[in-house]
Amino acid sequence: MKQNITEKRIAGFLIIVFILALIPVLYIGKYNYPCADDFGFSAYSHIAWEETHSILQVVIGALTTVKERWFGWQGTFSSIFVMALQPAVFGEAGYRLVPWIMIGAMSFSTLFLLYIIVRRVMGVRTSVYLGISMIYLIFALECMVDKTQGFFWFNGAAHYIIPHSVALILTGLVIWLIKNEKHKFYKMVLACIAAFFVGGGNYISALVTAILFVSASIVAIYTRKKEYVKLILLPFIFFFIAFLTNICAPGNAVRQGEVGYRPGVVKSIMLSFYYCVEYITETWFDWTYIIFILILIPFLWELVKTIGNKFNYRFPILVPIGSFCLLSAMFTPSLYAMGEAGGGRIFNIIFLDYLLLIILNIFYILGWMYRHCGLGKSKESCIESRNIKLYLLALLCLTIFIGGLYSRVDPNYFTSTSAVKSLISGEAADYGEETRKRTNRLQNNDQQSIQLEILKTKPYLLYYSDIGVDADDWKNNSMERYYRIKEIWGIY
Structure with a gap:
């Protein structure tokens, strides 16, 4: 017990850092309001609630929208x-829950998946599991590619963050089914529900899930684990039915008609590899990723040591290549559908999977070194050694120093510093007041048309989009449906 006290302290420290980082991000949510597609996609549900205050009618409204x-x-x-x-x-006040929902979904799904893999399957100490999980979550929270579309704009996040989170839970459930004999019926039911949901979600999460299902089945067949194939098959069937329903929708052809240029299948796949290399080398790999990798190494080394020689690590080249191909595949749906790599909300989930793949590859490389180079045979935790303590302390100081410089120059570089800046400067409160007054006017309007001032304050985290000056603007039309007003104009 004494041997692992530093591990526990570091894990506890990381939990505290994550909670402290969350406070301003969740607090600024009190000034968050719906916009753009939030209105269009929820108009039926909103009207149903206003007229009946019945949850059943709201659900029927949602199904009508579907x-x-x-x-x-x-x-x-x-x-x-x-x-x-x-x-x-x-009620508009409910929109302040959006960052709680999105960060909660991201956090719970990550903690669940890593718990199944690290604690249940590998049997590693809780402190190591929490250390790896918190490092991931802190980095995911602070460095999200598009922070607004990831945490504050419900419509965009619901389409990407939530299906991505359910896909992680599905992965954890399938692994748990394979590795644990207890309560298989309940796990199978949950896995089938999750698989069906992911199959009916965004095409990026669905494609990755399909690849993982097929890969897991091939591995199970190759290793002659027929019982594993049986456990994978039923969730895969539910996923396939939902995915087929998804891609065969008549509406997809309507939407594709709005797109001017679309590369073919082969060109989309080739471009996916190109964009994957470009974003990893030119966009997504800076000093923060180096810190992320360096701080993970001691925890992943403990993970490797705990497993010992139970795993062979026979494919040190195949795993990085497979990871690159999987990450590249995430660019393919948007390239094929729209001819472009994607927008911020698409990059968000690619970024989250990128982090998970970094963890996987570092673990595998360290495992190969442990197995084949004869390193780390001591049973004592390396995190308890004086050199590692100094190493982690140096990383902490370096992170604070460089992070402080970046935050000073660009407060929006990190999610928490952006929230703090908006709260201290008062722009969050100003934005909240503008949107509150506008909402009151819309709710109490009894005319067929209304003029609304274009928002003047645009906080980095809270502002995504606004209505236009033309009453025919699609964002105006969405708001008109939601509040049942014939015409809405934006004025400066």
Whole structure:
């Protein structure tokens, strides 16, 4: 017990850092309000709540939205159902819960997946599991590619962050099914529900899930684990049914008609590899990733030592290549559908999987070194050694120093510093007041048309989009449906 006291202290420290980083991010949510597609996708649900205050009628409204969009715009029915239930449906104040929902989904799914792999399967100490998990979550929170679309704009996050989170839970459930004999029926039911949801969500999470299902089946067949194939098969069937329903929606053809240029399948795949290299080398690899890797190494080394020689690490080249191919595949759906690599909300989930793949590859490389180079045979925790303590302390000081410099020059570089800046400067409160007054006018309007001032304050985290000066602007039309007003104009 004495041997691992430093591990526990570091894990506890990382938990405290994560909680402290969350405080301003969650607090600024009190000034968050719906915008753009939030209105269009939840109009039926909102009207149902206003007229009946019945949860059942709200759900029926959401299902009506799913049907309308499935035939008229896109096939991602499970995402659309969630979009139609955005929190402001039950009152605009509910929208402040959006960062709680999105960060909660990201955190819970990550903690669950890593718990199944690190604690249940590998049997590693809780302090090591918490250390790895908190490092990931702190980095994911602070360095999210598009922080607004990741944590504060419900519609965009519901379409990407939530299906991504459910996909992680699905992965954990399938691994748990394979490795644990208890309560298999309940795990199987949950896995089938999760698989169906992911199949009906965004195409990026669905494609990755399909690849993982097929890969797991091939490995199970190759290793002659027929019982594993049986456990994978039922969730895969539910996933396949949902995915087929998704891609065969008539609305997809309608939406594709709006796109001017689309590369073919082969060109989309080739471009996916190109963009994956470009984003990793030119966009997503800076000093923060170096810190991320360096601080992970002691914890992943303890993970490797705990497993010992139980695992062979026979494919030190195949794992990085497979990881690169999987990450590249995440660029393919948007390239094929729109001819571009994607927007901020798409990059968000690619970024999150990129972090997980970094963890996997560092673990595998360290495992190969342990197995084949005869390193780390001591049973004592390396984190307890004086040199590692100094190493981690130096990393902490370096992170604070460089992070402080970056935050000083660009407060929006990190999510927490951006929130603190907006709160201290008062722009968050000003934005909240502007949107509150606008909302009151919309709710109390009894005319067929209304003029609304274009928002003047645009906090980095809270502002995503606004109405236009033209009443025919699609964002104006979405708001008109939501508040049942014939025409809305924006004025300066």
